[in-house]
Amino acid sequence: MEWKDWYLDVIFVPSGFLIFVSYHIWLWRRVRSQPFTTTVGRNARGRRFWVSSIIKDNVKKDIVAVQTLRNSIMGSSLMATAAVLLCGGMAAFFSSIKEPMNGGHGEFMLALKFVAMMALLIFSFVFFSISIQIMGQVNFLVNCPVEEDSTPEYLTELLERGFSFNMVGNRLFYAAVPLLLWISGPLLVFLCCLAEVIVLYTSDFVLLEDRKVQAQVYGNGLC
Template sequence: MEEKSLDMVMVPLGLLLLATYHPWLLFTIARDPKRTVIGLNAQARERWVRAMMTDTTQNGVLAVQTLRNNIMASTVLATTAITLTSVTSVFVRLTTTTASASLFLYGNKSPAAYTIKYFTISLCFILAFLCNVQSIRYYAHASFLVTTGEAGGAPADYVARSLNRGSFFWSLGLRAFYLSFTLFLWIFGPIPMLASSVAMCCLFFFLDTTTEFFHVSATVKEVGVTEEV
């Protein structure tokens, strides 16, 4: 296989692995939420909202401080994303063709290939910035609603939905950072990019599933039933 053809085969294969994993994750969240960390945390946030809204006089400050911490986390990621976008654009303008052609790169070394690589990395950072901005929007909206209480006219389900949307956008922004790392390795060739895609799918499966947690829970329940018998 020619050296330039590696990018045409390995890069789409790596992106296909990541694109196949996430529909499976969405299907699992919709079908069995407790099997995933995202679905389990969404249910926990719904219970937390109901607990906070039962007595806003005592829990209002705690709820606002918790949401403020989430807003700060989203703000840090949004600032980091837009900063890296600016740094990448400056680096593209300053880097010449001769400096870009590295001897350690095994793959397509054309200027057009470098332009595509840096453009996709910048696109990931912009996507991460937009997702985190939306996350801040929903968190700020939820911080107003959670302090009104159920008697204030805002149902707990609506507040929980706003809070979960903020968390979902935060997760999307974080995954855009993960994808940018894989695309960054593409600068050094399609082989590191494909290896990173495989490793990233394994890492996502480890971080997204709760199989071990429920295995331990089932074991505890079995022990409890045995003791009762």
């Protein structure tokens, strides 16, 4: 396999994933330093208040708590199932390919695409499974009497851990999409990563119109 056959893969594929990874590193730093400029930080704050509200009025809101957590578990279960089905589908698809498609340059590149895609989907399934396990534990503890093992602080930490694993599973699932397009050429990988970053930015960060609210939050020392 000559350099001219695969140099585009070396340029576009790492560049696309470098943009994807760099965006998430920047997002993580913003969540740690300025949480209320991101939807991740604001949602975490809302879940903290939700746990306190449920525990304070547990008699009236016990069913609401169980239904809310059940919906979150169902969402994670759906994504975990999708990841497993895609793994099986990709395994059947790649095993049926006898000749490389457009953008493939031999058995090595085909195997690399298959292993990379399967690794992301399998890890995505693992993170979703851990999230389901943690959310199930929260579902049991949220209606228990407030004791040392089920304090609001512990439940909030457990709930945030479950949503964190769910978010990582989602992002790994999204990262597998460009690899799916890699079978048609490396340029599509770069364009897909760029498009995903743009779409994720619009959902991960708050609009500039909310700066006054952010200033009030920081001024009150709630962050």
